[in-house]
Amino acid sequence: MARILITSALPYINGVKHLGNLVGSQLPADVYARYARARGHEVLLICATDEHGTPAELAAAEAGEPVADYCARLWQVQKDLVDGFRLSFDHYGRSSSPENHALTQHFAGRLADNGLISEVAERQIYSAADGRFLPDRYVVGTCPNCGYPRARGDQCENCTKQLDPTDLIEPRSAISGS
Missing domain, CATH: 2.20.28.20 (Methionyl-tRNA synthetase, Zn-domain)
Incomplete structure (x- = not known):
């Protein structure tokens, strides 16, 4: 029995997802997870909404809401859709969660400790x-x-x-x- 981690592409928080979004990214991950579970493998299927960057900021401004409030509201809408389509995610989180921030910092720290991250200068x-x-x-x-x-x-x-x-x-x- 193998232990398998499956992640789906993170959907942007802005806008309500439709069937095409689900078919393009979340459904294939779900189908594979169900297949692997049926084969007796230990599977962890995870996904989250992408709440960082310009798409979230623009959508929140257009809705006239603070970004955090907009993201919380739309996360629930997207989570309800995931549940409504009965996708089998073991965890459907948020990129803005403290747990995700801590995990990201952990991996970045490990990569940096092993010399795998170099500084990049960027003009803005x-x-x-x-x-x-x-x-x-x-x-x-x-x-x-x-x-x-x-x-x-x-x-x-x-x-x-x-x-x-x-x-x-x-x-x-x-x-x-x-």
């Missing part, structure tokens, strides 16, 4: 008007590839070139325009 755009560093989707400007004036910091919607916010010509905050 800071908005004094907004009082913060801006994630790529919060930066707009002119695409250096095609000249499109409303390119986002992650990708130009006109030419589809993937971008870094610091590559944009005349980058500005999508929040304040500064």
Whole structure:
């Protein structure tokens, strides 16, 4: 009997998941877990909502809620869908949980102790008007590839070139325009 850990791709917290989302990521993990359990293996099937980053922040702002409140509300909606489809997760958590933070820090510490993590310097755009560093989707400007004036910091919607916010010509905050 093998011990098998199965994880599913973490769905972004923003938006209610539909059948296509489930079929694309969570259902295959569930089917394999059921198969492995039926074969007598010890299985742990886990998943969580991804509550970090720009998608959560943008959705919470659009809903007019603090990010933590928005994530708590949408986690319950997604958990109810998982339960409604009778997926067999042993644990359906949240990326924002203290347990996940502690586990992530543990693994990062072990990797660093073994010399497997090196420092990376990254240039970021800071908005004094907004009082913060801006994630790529919060930066707009002119695409250096095609000249499109409303390119986002992650990708130009006109030419589809993937971008870094610091590559944009005349980058500005999508929040304040500064």
